[in-house]
Amino acid sequence: MTEHGRAPSGGAARAVEGEHTLRRATAAAAVGNVAEWYDFGIYSYLAGAVLDRVLFPDAGPWAPVYTLGAFAAAFLVRPLGGLFFGPLGDRVGRTRVLAATVVLMAASTVLLGLVPDHGAVGAAAPVLVLVPRMLQGFSAGGEYTGALTMVAEYSPDRRRGLFGSWLEFGTLTGYTLGAGVSAALIALLPDDALLAWGWRLPFLLALPLGVVGVYLRLRLEDTPAFRQLMERSPALATMPLRRALQILARRHRRAMLVAGGLVAAWNVTNYVLTNYVPTYLTSTLVEHGEDGTGTATSTALQVLVMLGMLAVVTSLGRLSDRVGRRPVLLAGSLLLVVLGLPSVWLLRQGLLGQLGGLALIAAALVCFAAVAPSTLPALFPTLVRYGGLALTFNLAVSLLAGTAPTVIAAATAATGDLDWPGYYLVAAGVVGVVTVAFLPESAGRPLAGAAPLTSSAELPPPDTDADGIPLEPPR
Numbered sequence: 001m002t003e004h005g006r007a008p009s010g011g012a013a014r015a016v017e018g019e020h021t022l023r024r025a026t027a028a029a030a031v032g033n034v035a036e037w038y039d040f041g042i043y044s045y046l047a048g049a050v051l052d053r054v055l056f057p058d059a060g061p062w063a064p065v066y067t068l069g070a071f072a073a074a075f076l077v078r079p080l081g082g083l084f085f086g087p088l089g090d091r092v093g094r095t096r097v098l099a100a101t102v103v104l105m106a107a108s109t110v111l112l113g114l115v116p117d118h119g120a121v122g123a124a125a126p127v128l129v130l131v132p133r134m135l136q137g138f139s140a141g142g143e144y145t146g147a148l149t150m151v152a153e154y155s156p157d158r159r160r161g162l163f164g165s166w167l168e169f170g171t172l173t174g175y176t177l178g179a180g181v182s183a184a185l186i187a188l189l190p191d192d193a194l195l196a197w198g199w200r201l202p203f204l205l206a207l208p209l210g211v212v213g214v215y216l217r218l219r220l221e222d223t224p225a226f227r228q229l230m231e232r233s234p235a236l237a238t239m240p241l242r243r244a245l246q247i248l249a250r251r252h253r254r255a256m257l258v259a260g261g262l263v264a265a266w267n268v269t270n271y272v273l274t275n276y277v278p279t280y281l282t283s284t285l286v287e288h289g290e291d292g293t294g295t296a297t298s299t300a301l302q303v304l305v306m307l308g309m310l311a312v313v314t315s316l317g318r319l320s321d322r323v324g325r326r327p328v329l330l331a332g333s334l335l336l337v338v339l340g341l342p343s344v345w346l347l348r349q350g351l352l353g354q355l356g357g358l359a360l361i362a363a364a365l366v367c368f369a370a371v372a373p374s375t376l377p378a379l380f381p382t383l384v385r386y387g388g389l390a391l392t393f394n395l396a397v398s399l400l401a402g403t404a405p406t407v408i409a410a411a412t413a414a415t416g417d418l419d420w421p422g423y424y425l426v427a428a429g430v431v432g433v434v435t436v437a438f439l440p441e442s443a444g445r446p447l448a449g450a451a452p453l454t455s456s457a458e459l460p461p462p463d464t465d466a467d468g469i470p471l472e473p474p475r
Contacts, residue, residue, distance in 0.1 A: 014452040015224050025154040026163050028220055029147040030170030032102050032213035036143045037174030039109035042202045044275040045182040045299055050199045054117045055126045065413060068406045073130050074137030075402030078394040081141020086390025087244045091237050093222040094150040094386065099214050101143040106210025108135035113203025145389040152377035153223035156454050157446050158321060164374030165317025169310060175274055176306045181205065183299035225382045225450035248388050255379040256388065260396040261435030262376065265333060266368035267401030268428035272421050273361045276405035278302060280421060281347065281354060284412055290348050305358045309366045316370035324443045325375045330436045332367025336429025344422035378442035381449035
């Protein structure tokens with residue numbers, strides 16, 4: 001439970017949350033994120049190796065474009081999911097909405113594993129795939145921004161970067177798990193078994209992961225910031241959607257623009273690395289007369305790179321609590337500007353070059369992944385934090401980032417220019433540099449609309465002042 005403690009000398013009253021509760025909330029968000037992004041990511045890893053042949057066996061060089069187009073379809077409905085789940089989370093609370101998004105994602109992923117293939121229903125197969133993909137997108141529209149909100153509102157002000165980075169640890173774990181399961185099936189199953197039924201197994205594994213995510217989230221009470229808001233203004237629980245949108249449009253337009261720029265730079269990099277590059281290495285290079293790589297090797301390289309990101313992401317989050325969010329984000333943006341094209345050139349230089357190119361993209365991506373979860377929620381007050389993040393995040397992802405793999409694939413197929421992924425990475429870096437110039441520093445500061453928050457582990461020992469210096473006994 002949150003309790004109000006004494007203020008630091010000269011400061012405002014603060015809220016104190018138990019250290020155990022903080023860690024449990026972070027674990028619930030992170031584990032739920034593992035389930036969510038395992039579900040969402042496995043389509044990427046099976047796209048070039050299996051789904052092209054299962055869904056579009058007669059499409060020739062355009063098969064990857066069509067398969068990635070089905071991937072992009074999920075992003076058409078992500079803003080609708082954000083519009084539904086975000087304002088709802090600002091009215092009824094974060095945890096209940098987040099439990100619902102995990103249920104929806106798990107159910108739609110299992111449904112994706114049950115759709116008939118091209119051999120059974122012909123051209124209807126890719127149409128049927130669109131339904132669960134859109135349900136996944138609707139769920140994702142509320143999931144990630146809700147998890148951002150929950151972790152940020154539970155995190156102590158002085159360690160928000162560290163706790164926020166654990167959320168991305170969960171995301172990367174989900175992607176890595178999806179890649180690992182896909183690689184294992186591709187390596188272990190004969191090709192005919194893989195195409196007949198093996199490709200369905202990773203999707204069906206979503207069910208137990210979803211059950212774990214729901215269990216953890218439903219055990220939590222709502223965040224300290226949301227409880228404070230409801231104590232002050234309980235009538236806000238019935239605030240209409242139109243009023244929430246008016247508040248965002250009139251008072252927080254600049255915050256939405258800054259958040260949108262950061263989200264675009266971060267997620268273009270993410271989807272180029274996790275969604276397009278596997279297809280680029282296994283299909284695109286080969287179709288253009290270059291030396292590509294096999295699916296198992298490509299997936300193994302992805303897993304190696306993501307394990308490297310997992311090893312450093314929380315350290316970068318902790319670093320941002322000391323040096324600030326802006327320097328880390330600027331470093332990631334400059335890496336994209338300077339190394340975006342060289343990283344793509346390396347992907348065409350054999351196995352070591354491919355590992356090096358992936359590592360360069362991942363080095364830029366991990367700077368965003370470690371720091372954005374603690375940066376974005378600080379741009380909005382508690383009253384509209386979930387809704388503001390959900391709308392901004394999902395519009396930016398849907399319009400600019402989620403469509404990037406499809407646009408890159410189409411542009412490469414039409415022009416024969418293999419540098420298109422690099423052009424996108426450089427553009428993302430430029431957007432990042434401009435955005436950081438307008439980004440307010442939030443490290444160590446309370447969230448807008450909430451009392452300063454600390455954890456019980458950070459309180460000074462008894463009989464000391466606010467700085468932990470022993471008090472002199474009375475004379």
